[in-house]
Amino acid sequence: MNFDLSFYNWDLISKFVAKGFYFSILLTIVSTIGGVIFGTVLALMRLSGKKVLDVPATIYVNGMRSIPLVMVILWVFLLAPFAIGRPIGAEVSATITFIAFEAAYFSEIMRAGIQSIPRGQVFAGQALGMSYGQNMKLVILPQAFRNMLPVLLTQTIILFQDTSLVYAIGAYDMLKGFETAGKNFGRPIEAYVLAAVVYFVICFALSSLVKHLHKKIAIIR
Amino acid sequence: MAMNWQWEVFLQDPGGAYPTYWQWMLSAWGWTVSVALLALAVALVLGSVIGTIRTLPESPWLTRLGNAWVELFRNIPLLVQIFLWYHVIPAFVPALKEVPSFILVVLALGIFTSARIAEQVRAGIQALPRGQRYAGMALGFTTPQYYRYVILPMAFRIIIPPLTSETMNIFKNSSVAFAVSVSELTMFAMQAQEETSRGIEIYIAVTGLYVISAFVINRIMAFIEKRSRVPGFIVQGGTGGGH
Numbered sequence: 526m527n528f529d530l531s532f533y534n535w536d537l538i539s540k541f542v543a544k545g546f547y548f549s550i551l552l553t554i555v556s557t558i559g560g561v562i563f564g565t566v567l568a569l570m571r572l573s574g575k576k577v578l579d580v581p582a583t584i585y586v587n588g589m590r591s592i593p594l595v596m597v598i599l600w601v602f603l604l605a606p607f608a609i610g611r612p613i614g615a616e617v618s619a620t621i622t623f624i625a626f627e628a629a630y631f632s633e634i635m636r637a638g639i640q641s642i643p644r645g646q647v648f649a650g651q652a653l654g655m656s657y658g659q660n661m662k663l664v665i666l667p668q669a670f671r672n673m674l675p676v677l678l679t680q681t682i683i684l685f686q687d688t689s690l691v692y693a694i695g696a697y698d699m700l701k702g703f704e705t706a707g708k709n710f711g712r713p714i715e716a717y718v719l720a721a722v723v724y725f726v727i728c729f730a731l732s733s734l735v736k737h738l739h740k741k742i743a744i745i746r
Numbered sequence: 747m748a749m750n751w752q753w754e755v756f757l758q759d760p761g762g763a764y765p766t767y768w769q770w771m772l773s774a775w776g777w778t779v780s781v782a783l784l785a786l787a788v789a790l791v792l793g794s795v796i797g798t799i800r801t802l803p804e805s806p807w808l809t810r811l812g813n814a815w816v817e818l819f820r821n822i823p824l825l826v827q828i829f830l831w832y833h834v835i836p837a838f839v840p841a842l843k844e845v846p847s848f849i850l851v852v853l854a855l856g857i858f859t860s861a862r863i864a865e866q867v868r869a870g871i872q873a874l875p876r877g878q879r880y881a882g883m884a885l886g887f888t889t890p891q892y893y894r895y896v897i898l899p900m901a902f903r904i905i906i907p908p909l910t911s912e913t914m915n916i917f918k919n920s921s922v923a924f925a926v927s928v929s930e931l932t933m934f935a936m937q938a939q940e941e942t943s944r945g946i947e948i949y950i951a952v953t954g955l956y957v958i959s960a961f962v963i964n965r966i967m968a969f970i971e972k973r974s975r976v977p978g979f980i981v982q983g984g985t986g987g988g989h
Binding site (some may be wrong): 588591592593594595599600603604674686687689690692693700704710713714716718720721724725728729 | 817818820821822824825826827829830833834837914917918919920921922924925932935936939945946949952953955956960961982
């Protein structure tokens with residue numbers, strides 16, 4: 526077994542990995558923001574107490590949570606061109622998928638966060654004459670976000686790991702960058718090892734950060 | 747959008763090992779179930795052992811080993827781990843070269859999930875009141891004895907709800923096996939879609955099978971939870987992230 530260290534050079538990073546890394550990060554950030562917004566809407570629908578809102582949101586969330594992400598990636602890639610009327614790239618399709626898919630998971634987190642706020646807070650807002658929107662925006666959601674921040678960030682780390690699954694539709698993410706480089710230079714083993722190391726370093730650093738944050742938040746409360 | 751369904755596509759001949767597409771699909775479902783159940787067995791055994799040694803008193807090295815295991819396998823994406831098992835590890839361990847990719851996927855998925863189960867087992871053990879441990883010690887039990895008779899029976903009951911979602915996750919995650927050409931449901935969906943161009947019908951059927959699988963597991967786990975309940979304890983489940 527020969528393990529060629531000269532494979533690890535600047536060309537590998539600049540020509541193959543950088544582009545994929547950029548897409549993986551961008552996909553993570555865009556779908557976290559999009560997913561949290563859409564997920565919060567879904568959570569509010571489920572907590573509204575109105576059947577017209579609750580039922581579709583529940584079906585959506587439970588549906589998304591019972592099928593594999595890879596299938597959702599394939600579904601959107603198949604259907605999006607019909608819906609939009611023209612072909613779309615794998616990258617755009619992946620972004621739509623991740624926002625739609627992660628929203629289901631983020632909505633469960635936000636629902637737990639909203640439910641963790643004592644009912645007295647809602648009554649206090651109402652007593653001050655706030656509308657539902659004002660009460661949510663100024664009183665409930667800021668506290669729910671704060672309580673759930675560590676969980677939301679943990680979910681974002683999972684999301685970052687899941688971005689590697691865009692492999693199924695051939696989008697060019699970080700893993701694809703390493704794989705392409707490995708194929709081009711005939712060094713797949715070195716490529717996969719470095720890919721694993723890079724993913725590990727990023728995810729481990731982020732999860733250590735979340736643990737630290739968790740302690741900080743816990744002290745304040 | 748007017749849609750003309752062509753469900754007859756499932757009666758066509760794929761021109762391979764199976765006479766029709768629906769028979770191929772059922773066999774693929776069998777592969778999905780096999781990968782998931784075998785990986786679950788690996789994950790439960792390893793996860794219980796690793797999770798337990800992380801809580802042992804006065805064994806800092808075992809605890810460290812357990813923590814390292816969890817961090818290592820939790821922070822690398824499953825797809826990358828599958829590629830490591832498929833492309834990298836056989837290059838260093840020649841004995842694994844002859845092993846079919848199905849087994850490698852089972853190992854990869856099992857070990858990936860074991861890290862998550864270990865975390866739940868640890869949390870379950872640490873959720874028990876410390877008095878339980880002391881009660882065992884006071885009765886003169888050795889460490890293995892009070893784990894076996896006092897702590898673990900309660901801890902495993904506590905973690906049934908998160909284990910339910912982990913079991914459902916393992917079914918969903920088995921879809922990643924497509925990447926190393928295990929002919930499970932997702933692989934079938936991709937290939938049949940390409941060959942027949944009837945992607946929507948194929949995907950609806952495959953998605954349906956995944957939903958049915960998830961539902962069945964959910965019911966089985968609810969049954970186990972009900973049967974194993976200790977009178978006087980109300981164990982509440984929580985919602986969690988993860989896939």
